[in-house]
Amino acid sequence: MYRTHTCGELRITDTGKKVTLSGWILRSRDLGGMTFLDLRDRYGVTQLVFNMESNAALCTEARKLGREFVIQAEGQVAERSNKNPKMPTGDIEIQVARFTILNYSLTPPFTIEDESDGGDELRMKYRYLDLRRNPLKNNLLLRHRMAYEARHYFNLQHFIEVETPVLIKSTPEGARDFVVPSRVNPGQFYALPQSPQTFKQLLMVAGYDRYMQIVKCFRDEDLRADRQPEFTQIDCEMSFVHQEDVLEMFEGMIKHLFKAIKVVEFGEVFPRMTYAEAMEKYGNDKPDIRFGMEFIELTGIAKGKGFSVLDTANYIGCIVASGCSEYTRKQLDELTEFVKKPQIGAKGLIYIRCNTDGTFKSSMDKFYTPDDLQGLAKAAGAVAGDLMLIMAGEKMTTLRALGELRLEMGNRLNLRSKNIFKPLWVVDFPLLEWDRETKRFYAMHHPFTSPKTGDIPLLDTDPAGVRANAYDCVINGVEIGGGSIRIHEEGLQKKMFQVLGFTDDEAERQFGFLMQAFRYGAPPHGGIAFGFDRLVSLFAGEDSIRDVIAFPKNNAARDVMADCPSEISDVQLKELSIRVQKS
RNA sequence: GGUCAUGUAGUUCAGCUGGUUAGAAUGCCGGCCUGUCACGCCGGAGGUCGCGGGUUCGAAUCCCGUCGUGACCGCCA
Numbered sequence A: 001m002y003r004t005h006t007c008g009e010l011r012i013t014d015t016g017k018k019v020t021l022s023g024w025i026l027r028s029r030d031l032g033g034m035t036f037l038d039l040r041d042r043y044g045v046t047q048l049v050f051n052m053e054s055n056a057a058l059c060t061e062a063r064k065l066g067r068e069f070v071i072q073a074e075g076q077v078a079e080r081s082n083k084n085p086k087m088p089t090g091d092i093e094i095q096v097a098r099f100t101i102l103n104y105s106l107t108p109p110f111t112i113e114d115e116s117d118g119g120d121e122l123r124m125k126y127r128y129l130d131l132r133r134n135p136l137k138n139n140l141l142l143r144h145r146m147a148y149e150a151r152h153y154f155n156l157q158h159f160i161e162v163e164t165p166v167l168i169k170s171t172p173e174g175a176r177d178f179v180v181p182s183r184v185n186p187g188q189f190y191a192l193p194q195s196p197q198t199f200k201q202l203l204m205v206a207g208y209d210r211y212m213q214i215v216k217c218f219r220d221e222d223l224r225a226d227r228q229p230e231f232t233q234i235d236c237e238m239s240f241v242h243q244e245d246v247l248e249m250f251e252g253m254i255k256h257l258f259k260a261i262k263v264v265e266f267g268e269v270f271p272r273m274t275y276a277e278a279m280e281k282y283g284n285d286k287p288d289i290r291f292g293m294e295f296i297e298l299t300g301i302a303k304g305k306g307f308s309v310l311d312t313a314n315y316i317g318c319i320v321a322s323g324c325s326e327y328t329r330k331q332l333d334e335l336t337e338f339v340k341k342p343q344i345g346a347k348g349l350i351y352i353r354c355n356t357d358g359t360f361k362s363s364m365d366k367f368y369t370p371d372d373l374q375g376l377a378k379a380a381g382a383v384a385g386d387l388m389l390i391m392a393g394e395k396m397t398t399l400r401a402l403g404e405l406r407l408e409m410g411n412r413l414n415l416r417s418k419n420i421f422k423p424l425w426v427v428d429f430p431l432l433e434w435d436r437e438t439k440r441f442y443a444m445h446h447p448f449t450s451p452k453t454g455d456i457p458l459l460d461t462d463p464a465g466v467r468a469n470a471y472d473c474v475i476n477g478v479e480i481g482g483g484s485i486r487i488h489e490e491g492l493q494k495k496m497f498q499v500l501g502f503t504d505d506e507a508e509r510q511f512g513f514l515m516q517a518f519r520y521g522a523p524p525h526g527g528i529a530f531g532f533d534r535l536v537s538l539f540a541g542e543d544s545i546r547d548v549i550a551f552p553k554n555n556a557a558r559d560v561m562a563d564c565p566s567e568i569s570d571v572q573l574k575e576l577s578i579r580v581q582k583s
Numbered sequence B: 001g002g003u004c005a006u007g008u009a010g011u012u013c014a015g016c017u018g019g020u021u022a023g024a025a026u027g028c029c030g031g032c033c034u035g036u037c038a039c040g041c042c043g044g045a046g047g048u049c050g051c052g053g054g055u056u057c058g059a060a061u062c063c064c065g066u067c068g069u070g071a072c073c074g075c076c077a
Helices: A056-063 A120-125 A134-156 A197-205 A243-262 A275-282 A329-340 A370-380 A395-412 A490-499 A504-518 A532-540 A570-575
Strands: A018-030 A034-041 A044-051 A070-079 A092-103 A179-181 A189-191 A210-218 A230-239 A272-274 A315-321 A350-354 A360-362 A387-393 A423-427 A432-435 A440-443 A470-475 A478-485 A525-531
Touching: A018 A044, A018 A056, A018 A092, A034 A056, A044 A056, A044 A070, A056 A092, A134 A210, A134 A243, A134 A532, A197 A210, A197 A230, A197 A504, A197 A525, A230 A243, A230 A532, A243 A423, A243 A470, A243 A478, A243 A525, A243 A532, A272 A275, A275 A395, A275 A423, A315 A370, A315 A395, A329 A395, A350 A370, A360 A370, A370 A387, A387 A395, A470 A525, A478 A532, A490 A504, A525 A532
Parallel strands: A044 A092, A272 A423
Antiparallel strands: A018 A034, A018 A070, A034 A044, A070 A092, A179 A189, A210 A230, A230 A525, A315 A387, A350 A360, A350 A387, A423 A470, A432 A440, A470 A478, A478 A525
């Protein structure tokens, strides 16, 4: 028997017990006459004590143990004369009678402590050592509990988890597919699923009614802090539901997780905001509503003073930063630089200081009298002590830029606390998006999303104006999940493919099996998929989903620990009938 | 594909406008220490300054290229 107890469970009430513990040496403190070792396992840390007086030979041996050696120690639980209130086991220690080295360890390249001295790159290379640290361990435990609680909720709601295939048919729509060559079908490829979309719809056709799956999905696109090539979704689908039924069910799941894991309760239903409203007020389809600072449009009243920047703009909007009228020239310059970054691309930034003495100071004083400025301030609801930040230009571009500025101000003013959670549903997304490069419409969500019934006639006259039965769950400015009510009639689905520029042949070749299934009694259905990694990182307060994934890929989609991807042998290539172009 | 940042002991970093032997902390090794818990004290080892080229009397420092890493834009139905 390697252990009778874990390193996290012994307390003062266990004093006197003979116990055996196994674990890793966290650190040792050699005081000469006595030596203390901190023994760590998944459950905690327990202090082992060795004394020269009582057992010189053993104590001498214990001094030689290095960091991260794996040992098994037998001894008696004793009350400490000097207790350590900082650790749960701090009232006791083990007076070791005997120990065995189960394994040696090289000195780890960084310290296995909460505040490690290791950099990102190194910790990624030795991920298994990094995972020994509490922050990552706690994240993985949190992840486990969240998956467990999600399944618990869905089980109570009569959902069943069904596994869908990982080797599936490639389709050109949407993200780039990862492909897998088929050995027995030379020259042909599977794709890894970007999501189990078609399969969950087929499960609805099959009558399974309420489906969920915590499932790996794959997208061969560039990475971000919140994007990995393989990621996990909580994928769900329901039959005989309208949009409201779906929102209610999955809002319930989110609320359950918050209640069970974070002990946070939301009294009322999550706010609903249309896509149009989100863009108008926040310049963003995933607004962070932990703070206000909503846009105020000034297009109608700010023009006509001879300031060409405003006069030629088809949109003028502002945000009001309360209490920021004292911003220095340097701070204003920084904000201007911020919006002029190529990623944001604004031409400039106009400010109006609403001074506490009732006067106004603006970067456009040359064109606007104090009365004019007062008028603008009044329209924006700015009061003495506030700073108005104004942007103008082409409407969509300006809204987006103002949205970025709003988030930046939120950061600067510490309005984005990680301990506050503000969820909402963004609804009524456009069905289609025009792509300038390929000169065609793409489905904003996916091609199976149903249009709002009233907007169906617009499919022929004004496709861009068609709204979809599509919704996103947004928390703190993070898109946590998205879904839609699907098309379940063959006719409408055909129409949709037509609008997307598919010929009947192409539609048949790529989605024939789904279209065929729809001919056999597809029920009305809809669903949603949550980004599980993002949800966990939100709960964990982490900025990157890498911190909640056991073995993530780096920026360049590489596993630096395993050095993957890597080349394969000529034999493998030949078997797969693949020839690699040497560059 | 693009923009920005970054690369210096095992590790995390400092090293100003170019100037003699490249520093600190931590880790590691050795010594001392009987109540530590980030133990303490003393001593020691450890660096081709990512790589290649250039400018210069002289380059960790300036320039060009390249590679690695990170953030973002494009991309992500």
